[in-house]
Amino acid sequence: MLFYDDVKKLFPVTRGVGLPGIGFLTVSSLPEVRLERGLYIPLDSHRKLFDSINNGAIASLWDGSEEIPLFVPNHFPLFIVEDVHAAYRELIQFYKQKNNQEKWEIMTKFICNSESDLIKTMDEEFLEVLNEKKGGE
Template sequence: MLFYEDVKSIFPHTRGIQLNGVGFHAVSPLYDIRLEKGLYVPLVSHDHLFESINNGAIASLWDGKEEVPRFVPNHFPLFIVKDVQSAFNELIHFYKQKNNQEKWEIMTKFICNSESNLIKSIDAGSLKDQKKQKGGE
């Protein structure tokens, strides 16, 4: 799950309250769908923030060059970015890396000096297994 702290670590310039410990159930540039506990990403236009809030968005990425509408509550978190499209791509990349890292936490890690050493070890292990199978014939 993507948490407020995750997004803030990437985009530290914020406005509104901090939602520490709150996870985003959805991240989307679509304003006209249900975004329960969602992070709205205004890729096309910033004009639909109101609709995204009405549909459950609890925070949004926001282009720093855009004026924040008056209807936005003071406590509504905005992550101020230079370019929303780039920020969205960065957020997707971060989430993929975070997911992989969480999966890797439960996996066995093979640590070698180089990839070629790992390949040699795998090849040598395969050869030993093949010799054992042949010896039983």
Template sequence: MLSYEDILLLFPEAKGIRFPGLTFGMIATDPGEKMSKGLYVPLDGGADLLGPIESGAIASLWPKDMAVPAHVPNHFPLFIVDDMKLAHERLIACWEGGSDKQIKPPRG
């Protein structure tokens, strides 16, 4: 299980509420998939977050070059990333590692 703090270590730029202690139950890439405490990753570049929010997403990765939709609530954290595919790969590697000791901030 990953926490808000874990994701913030991976992707330090964030918008919306700061939510220490928040944990994610799953990582989802399908906006219509039922997700319990899901972290949504819009791999298809979809600009709409209403579907994922209605499906149970409690936060999302978001492309740096895309404006945040006006309907996104302030209490919905967004982690801003440059490359969605690479960000997804990093998330999966950390999720499968199962240890926050394996999570390191990006180099650069």
């Protein structure tokens, strides 16, 4: 699950009250769909923010060069970014990486005395697969 704290870590400049510990159930650039506890991504138009709030959005990314509408409640967090499209891509990448890490966390961990012990017991094909799965280490 994507949490407010995750998004705040990526985009620390905010406006509005923070929602630490709150998870987003939906993330969407479509303001007309039901956004239950949603994070709205205004890719097409910032003018549709009102619709997204009415449909359940509880926060939004926001282009820092755009004026914030007067109807935005003080308790509605906006994550201020330079480029909403780039920020959305970054958010998706972050979520994919986080999801992969969570999957790895529930897997059985093999702890060896040294890497040479591991190499002695595994065949080369398995080690190649293992190294591919490590990711960004």
